[in-house]
Amino acid sequence: MFEPREISLRERIRLNLISAMENAGVSQVQLAERLGISKGTVNNWARGNNSPDVDMVPKICNVLGISILDIYSPAHVEKKEVMIPEKKATSITDAAIKLAKDYDSLDTHGKRVVRAVTDEEKSRMEQEAAAARWRSGKQKQLMRFLRQKRRETEAADEPANVQRFPVPYYLQASSAGYGEWAESGYAEEIDLVKRPPFGTSFIVPVNGDSMEPTYPDGCKVFVRRQTEIRVGEVGIFFMDGKQWIKELGEGELISHNPAYPTRPMTDDICCQGLVLGICDDSYFAKAY
Template sequence: MSLASNLKEARIKKGFKQEELATLIGKSKNVVSNWERGDNKPDADTLFELCDLLDVDANYLLGWESNKQISLSISEQEHIKKLRALDVYGKKAVNSVLDIEYERCNYETEIAEEPMVYIPRVYYSQGASAGYGEYLIDGMDASEIMLPDTPKNRKSDYVINVDGDSMEPTFSDGDKLLVQHTESVNVGEIGIFIIDGQSYVKEFGEDRLISHNPKYPDIIPSEYSDFRCVGRVIGVMK
């Protein structure tokens, strides 16, 4: 895993929002966001400060591995703790499943000789706000992005960036969402919505758009609002 993904995982695991972590290290939220997107990297002093705040070591954060030690992710460390707590029968059961899945995955890797096929999709780099709203105008700049030809990706019609953290921990700032074009979604589904020219990624409620981050209020469109749905979120681009 890269520094960008390791930093994001450690921050979320520790319970920090991007702006909270940024404040603790004396940086702006955009700086942390750029790190987690892989656009930039922290300097050495800041890296060690991040390690102290997030309770991880530099090897893990940087994704380094050596012949003597393998850098484990936080989730991998938790799996090991749970395994050690099992009795002999529990460990035997887990190891049996692990051996079966390891052989299956290695076999699939060996026979996967055909090159990956990719499909084109429209990509909006400035798109749905997961904050207080971002203007979305007709004819906004779009480019093309290539996705692996998978069943989920084939269901998508376009890819759009998340701007903000109101949908954390479900979606984070900078995530690229796979969206299926539709003019309506069911209650409880997450969609892309336009309200008076501003775009949002939110969960659709009975009478409101719901933020998953409790520090952001839900949005209740008025009867006079120009409100419409422009897509259903079906996943995050990997």
């Protein structure tokens, strides 16, 4: 299926800015001087390291003789059709484009009011995010306390000569199905009573049956952290904002369960590690 090529909003702003500067015959040095900022700031915009903030965009438009919509509209490279395996969400919604048009048509007072409302909402969201982080921190403190108490209790019930092997355990499951949203990178340390496979970096649970019978739904797997694996090996991958456990193929991720199709790899794919095997109950003193 052919659809317009999609790029990130930051890349879109970068391409539109460069195009507008070329059309206006304005260099990075000249733009920096007219805006009263450093050349390094403009260079960072042009390289896509960051984007101009909302207050700076109208000033840029005035210097280059363009509208705010020209900065945020799809760049010319997005108008070329390319073959993609799945339809993705657009980087900017029609509603956002309409808001940009409305903002561009406002007078100075109207823009100032919009800016004030936006700042107030951003402040509210930042405060709510800070409160959520505080609650999360308290929850992690409680979990650490409970883990310590559990270890003390287990240590009192077991012989002193039992050797333990601490390994990080990620609560975020790796999907053996249609993708597990990668929402949490938090790991807790668990103690094994049997030495894990050589090179083990961490343990993750498996959610779904697409890798059965090799890796059943609900099992835990040992993973060695590495950014590349060989074709035919099973690894943990981050792709499309989700975390997967799949066999690496030629340009695709392969399920062992024939009921699931292969999944074409996208540009954002990142290998997080090589799967070394299943961590079964024999590695734990008690069921975990």
